[in-house]
Amino acid sequence: MEKHVVVIGGGVAGMEAAGHLQKSGFRVSLFEKEEKPGGHLNDWYKLFPDRRRSSEVKEYLDKITSEDGIKIITGSIIDKIVSDKNQFRISDKDGKEYSADAVIIATGFDLFKSERKEEYGYGIYDNVITSADLEKMFRSGSIELADGRIPETVGIVHCVGSRDEKVGNLYCSKLCCVTAVKQAIEIREHLPSSKVFCFYMDMRMGGAYYEELYREAQEEWGVNFIRGKVSEVSEAINNKLVIKSEDTLAGKPLKMQVDMLVLMAGMEMSEGGLKLSESSGLNKGNNRFFSPADHHFGSNKSNIKGIFYAGTCTMPMNITETISHARAAVSDVIDYLKDSKA
Amino acid sequence: MQFDPFIIPFNIGLYFIVIYAVVRSVSWFGDLSRPDKLRLQRGFFGKAFGQSIKEIFLESLIHRKILKSNPRLGYMHMSLAFGWFLLILFGTIEADVFGAHHLNAPYKAIFFKFFNPEHGRMGFEAAFSFLMDLILAFILSGLVLAIIKRFSSRVVGIKKTTKLRVLDKIALTSLWLIFPSRLLAESFTSGAYGTGSFLTGSLGSILASFLPAQEMAYPFWWLYSLSLGTFFILLPLTRYMHIPTELFLIFARNSGIKTGDQPGAFREIQIYSCSSCGICIDACQLNFSAGITNIQSAYLMKGIRNNENVSDIAFNCLMCGRCDQKCPVGIELTPLRMLSRRAGETVENEQSIWQKYFPGRQVMLPVKPVSDPSYSWLKQEEPAKTDVIYFAGCMTHLTPAIKNSMITILEASGVRYNFLDEKGGVCCGRPLMLAGQDREARELINHNSQLIWKSGAHTIVTSCPICYKVFKESYYLDVEVLHHSQFIKNLIEEGSLKLNFLHRKVTYHTPCDLGRGSGVYNEPKDVLRHVARLLKSDFEDENSLCCGGSLGNMKISSRQKSMIAHDVATELTKGNPDILATSCPLCKKTLSAATTTRVADISEIVADAIVRTAIKKKLNEPVRKVKVAVDFHN
Numbered sequence: 001m002e003k004h005v006v007v008i009g010g011g012v013a014g015m016e017a018a019g020h021l022q023k024s025g026f027r028v029s030l031f032e033k034e035e036k037p038g039g040h041l042n043d044w045y046k047l048f049p050d051r052r053r054s055s056e057v058k059e060y061l062d063k064i065t066s067e068d069g070i071k072i073i074t075g076s077i078i079d080k081i082v083s084d085k086n087q088f089r090i091s092d093k094d095g096k097e098y099s100a101d102a103v104i105i106a107t108g109f110d111l112f113k114s115e116r117k118e119e120y121g122y123g124i125y126d127n128v129i130t131s132a133d134l135e136k137m138f139r140s141g142s143i144e145l146a147d148g149r150i151p152e153t154v155g156i157v158h159c160v161g162s163r164d165e166k167v168g169n170l171y172c173s174k175l176c177c178v179t180a181v182k183q184a185i186e187i188r189e190h191l192p193s194s195k196v197f198c199f200y201m202d203m204r205m206g207g208a209y210y211e212e213l214y215r216e217a218q219e220e221w222g223v224n225f226i227r228g229k230v231s232e233v234s235e236a237i238n239n240k241l242v243i244k245s246e247d248t249l250a251g252k253p254l255k256m257q258v259d260m261l262v263l264m265a266g267m268e269m270s271e272g273g274l275k276l277s278e279s280s281g282l283n284k285g286n287n288r289f290f291s292p293a294d295h296h297f298g299s300n301k302s303n304i305k306g307i308f309y310a311g312t313c314t315m316p317m318n319i320t321e322t323i324s325h326a327r328a329a330v331s332d333v334i335d336y337l338k339d340s341k342a
Numbered sequence: 343m344q345f346d347p348f349i350i351p352f353n354i355g356l357y358f359i360v361i362y363a364v365v366r367s368v369s370w371f372g373d374l375s376r377p378d379k380l381r382l383q384r385g386f387f388g389k390a391f392g393q394s395i396k397e398i399f400l401e402s403l404i405h406r407k408i409l410k411s412n413p414r415l416g417y418m419h420m421s422l423a424f425g426w427f428l429l430i431l432f433g434t435i436e437a438d439v440f441g442a443h444h445l446n447a448p449y450k451a452i453f454f455k456f457f458n459p460e461h462g463r464m465g466f467e468a469a470f471s472f473l474m475d476l477i478l479a480f481i482l483s484g485l486v487l488a489i490i491k492r493f494s495s496r497v498v499g500i501k502k503t504t505k506l507r508v509l510d511k512i513a514l515t516s517l518w519l520i521f522p523s524r525l526l527a528e529s530f531t532s533g534a535y536g537t538g539s540f541l542t543g544s545l546g547s548i549l550a551s552f553l554p555a556q557e558m559a560y561p562f563w564w565l566y567s568l569s570l571g572t573f574f575i576l577l578p579l580t581r582y583m584h585i586p587t588e589l590f591l592i593f594a595r596n597s598g599i600k601t602g603d604q605p606g607a608f609r610e611i612q613i614y615s616c617s618s619c620g621i622c623i624d625a626c627q628l629n630f631s632a633g634i635t636n637i638q639s640a641y642l643m644k645g646i647r648n649n650e651n652v653s654d655i656a657f658n659c660l661m662c663g664r665c666d667q668k669c670p671v672g673i674e675l676t677p678l679r680m681l682s683r684r685a686g687e688t689v690e691n692e693q694s695i696w697q698k699y700f701p702g703r704q705v706m707l708p709v710k711p712v713s714d715p716s717y718s719w720l721k722q723e724e725p726a727k728t729d730v731i732y733f734a735g736c737m738t739h740l741t742p743a744i745k746n747s748m749i750t751i752l753e754a755s756g757v758r759y760n761f762l763d764e765k766g767g768v769c770c771g772r773p774l775m776l777a778g779q780d781r782e783a784r785e786l787i788n789h790n791s792q793l794i795w796k797s798g799a800h801t802i803v804t805s806c807p808i809c810y811k812v813f814k815e816s817y818y819l820d821v822e823v824l825h826h827s828q829f830i831k832n833l834i835e836e837g838s839l840k841l842n843f844l845h846r847k848v849t850y851h852t853p854c855d856l857g858r859g860s861g862v863y864n865e866p867k868d869v870l871r872h873v874a875r876l877l878k879s880d881f882e883d884e885n886s887l888c889c890g891g892s893l894g895n896m897k898i899s900s901r902q903k904s905m906i907a908h909d910v911a912t913e914l915t916k917g918n919p920d921i922l923a924t925s926c927p928l929c930k931k932t933l934s935a936a937t938t939t940r941v942a943d944i945s946e947i948v949a950d951a952i953v954r955t956a957i958k959k960k961l962n963e964p965v966r967k968v969k970v971a972v973d974f975h976n
Contacts, residue, residue, distance in 0.1 A: 118931065119740035165900040167935060232739050234766075244766065255766070 006100035011039020013311025014106035016326035019064030045138035049209040107273035112161025151259035158200040162266030173266035300329040352567040355574030373607035385597025421484025475541035513580040519569035530559035587614040601677035616643035622665035632902040639675040656682035661894030663858035683778035725797040728760035735806030737927035747949035770809040807856035827866035849919040852886035853926035873951040891932030911937035
């Protein structure tokens with residue numbers, strides 16, 4: 001009889017894994033908490049570094065998951081996985097139970113809740129937004145301030161909730177830098193008369209063609225990069241935002257006014273993933289992401305045999321890495337189910 | 343004349359310690375500043391003297407404060423101190439009434455039984471013997487507790503006791519030997535003569551039944567005298583120095599002497615008054631939340647006494663003041679720590695025995711003045727004339743919801759105000775002070791003081807307890823300083839602020855610098871009661887906890903701070919409040935990272951309770967968009 005594999009989380013990793021499991025001859029159930037699969041991809045506008053539309057990737061994922069043998073269950077939040085003699089009982093929030101021969105967890109990440117850095121004023125000042133909010137603006141085609149005006153100067157703050165001991169996140173989310181560069185270019189593209197200032201600690205451009213994009217942003221788009229963290233934001237009487245920072249290259253304190261401030265929210269372990277790890281005894285690391293069985297040659301394996309990880313539930317990853325990681329998870333599932341046949 | 347060589351050690355010890363105490367007291371008195379000397383003289387002929395006698399009786403003998411907070415530990419201290427006092431008192435009376443002469447030398451009272459072995463057979467004498475035995479039994483019961491405490495501190499309900507040095511150990515052993523050796527000496531003598539009451543008499547007759555009591559008694563009288571003598575001679579080198587010093591401290595305190603911000607004799611008196619009881623260790627959150635057990639005030643006092651470099655200890659402290667509140671001796675621990683911070687790194691040097699008995703005045707050099715002031719680049723501005731100044735403070739600028747709420751409140755109240763640091767201001771100076779950098783802090787204080795003077799304001803309102811404390815204590819301003827909780831309370835009372843009642847359950851966290859630091863406990867709670875349902879927590883007022891985010895600690899990691907914050911948040915959200923309220927931007931920031939419960943400053947809650955129609959809009963000014971993070975009306 002066909003083996004049944006459950007995939008929890010219908011984002012990039014989950015969809016990719018589901019598609020490849022089906023190709024490998026398994027029956028697949030894909031659980032997604034939202035009304036439609038796609039995860040964060042549904043919110044993005046264009047992807048770095050080549051700036052292709054995110055909808056193209058979504059189309060590919062939709063195609064591979066629309067095959068027979070893949071059942072997509074949306075609006076379902078998985079609560080608990082119980083291992084029972086090579087079988088897994090998976091229950092959702094409403095108490096419905098499913099069984100599976102193997103499980104892939106692809107619960108992904110949540111964006112850091114920027115309200116937690118109150119000094120940046122997210123949720124307090126209208127024109128402080130996050131990178132995710134900006135993507136929505138790009139998709140809608142209009143970048144405007146809360147009162148409908150077009151911003152002339154835009155500030156971008158890197159490392160919001162990443163590399164920040166005070167919020168308990170020591171790690172680098174590694175994609176916010178390149179997202180900032182991409183978004184800075186896009187702002188300049190949409191609003192040619194605008195000025196964009198990026199406030200960074202370090203530019204971490206460690207991906208294929210990232211550094212090139214960073215260079216392009218400076219040379220072709222005139223984006224200003226200032227090395228220094230923003231310390232606080234306030235609102236001036238003219239509704240502009242006042243940023244206090246330090247230009248650490250010039251060694252001077254800096255104060256400037258911008259119309260809009262974009263916070264590059266980092267990646268955190270998803271709430272769903274945290275709950276699952278508590279309820280099902282899955283190990284977490286100090287960074288709260290799932291801790292794989294081995295960092296080098298078992299990055300898809302969990303501490304429970306038959307449960308595997310795919311994608312950003314283990315660490316921050318870009319889409320390319322997520323897709324590779326999901327395929328690797330499928331390969332581990334194939335090995336596991338072949339062994340357990342006996 | 344009654345004499346025996348065994349009394350010599352006791353006599354040497356006693357005369358030594360009496361002379362020593364007088365010499366030290368005279369030298370301390372000499373080291374006091376002129377005003378403090380005058381205070382002491384006035385105190386001697388005034389109320390302070392009577393108060394001190396009362397306090398010495400209640401605290402140094404009965405140990406009332408320890409009894410209240412920890413009855414078993416209190417009993418232990420009381421039985422030793424009060425018991426010994428009674429033993430001396432009644433021993434002297436006994437010697438006076440029943441001895442050969444009146445007005446005897448002290449040793450005759452202490453060794454009464456040796457010189458009067460036949461005493462106590464019948465009638466009044468027997469009753470008195472009974473009393474003396476009862477007192478001895480009282481002391482011995484405390485001694486048993488003390489010995490158990492050394493080996494298992496749980497018994498008396500205290501988690502950690504301070505570690506001992508060699509001299510402390512010898513002194514402790516001699517202290518422990520005093521009463522058992524008295525018991526045995528008296529018992530043997532009683533056994534030999536068939537006297538003694540329920541304790542010494544019974545034990546004596548048992549011992550005499552199988553031992554040569556007459557011969558056995560003498561060595562124990564020697565032991566008794568030796569242990570007394572050793573204890574007295576070692577006393578100045580050990581923590582037991584607190585016994586005589588505390589008397590001086592109580593009198594000096596009642597005369598109105600305070601630690602102040604300069605080292606001096608009063609600092610030394612306080613340092614020697616610490617008995618290392620360890621109550622401060624139990625009170626310290628660094629101990630019970632972050633597992634740091636070597637920096638508490640008892641260790642600081644001991645380190646200073648031993649001439650160690652205490653700067654690591656001095657700077658590893660939240661400066662929350664919880665230990666000041668709990669110290670049974672009433673030592674001003676946090677001000678003393680501030681003095682050590684100002685001293686910075688000190689050189690550790692081995693002292694000779696002579697130096698240990700007579701420590702040179704532990705002078706701390708004043709901070710060396712630097713010719714070039716470090717904040718000379720600050721530009722002096724001309725503020726607008728106003729009635730009320732609102733000074734948000736740096737931390738409030740990092741928590742803009744508080745700042746916005748205060749603007750809403752100020753606008754709604756119709757007060758003529760000037761937001762002094764709206765475009766960023768100069769630090770109030772307290773963080774520098776906490777880091778021991780007083781001179782630099784003074785520059786900032788002078789800068790801000792001039793701004794405030796020039797504005798002509800009569801009231802300054804701040805949102806930050808850290809600023810509030812320094813405005814109150816270290817700015818010499820002729821203006822009323824209010825924390826915003828006090829200001830809001832005034833507005834409510836005078837009817838300038840119309841508020842709705844929000845149907846919310848609120849727990850209040852008292853910030854250290856506002857509560858213990860400045861004595862403002864009730865106003866924030868009154869304001870909260872006006873707009874919401876205030877729940878009681880287990881940590882109210884003086885017993886409130888520190889959020890862990892204190893600017894005062896330069897040594898602990900963010901992880902340790904968050905351990906403290908999590909413990910505090912867990913305690914304060916036990917009653918499942920809708921809001922965990924506080925009145926400090928730093929507390930708000932620290933606690934909101936530690937709990938899922940909404941953490942809000944009281945100004946945010948009040949701003950949300952404002953009856954909206956009551957907001958007066960000035961038409962000639964652009965509308966300031968004020969938004970509070972979460973709307974409570976639903």
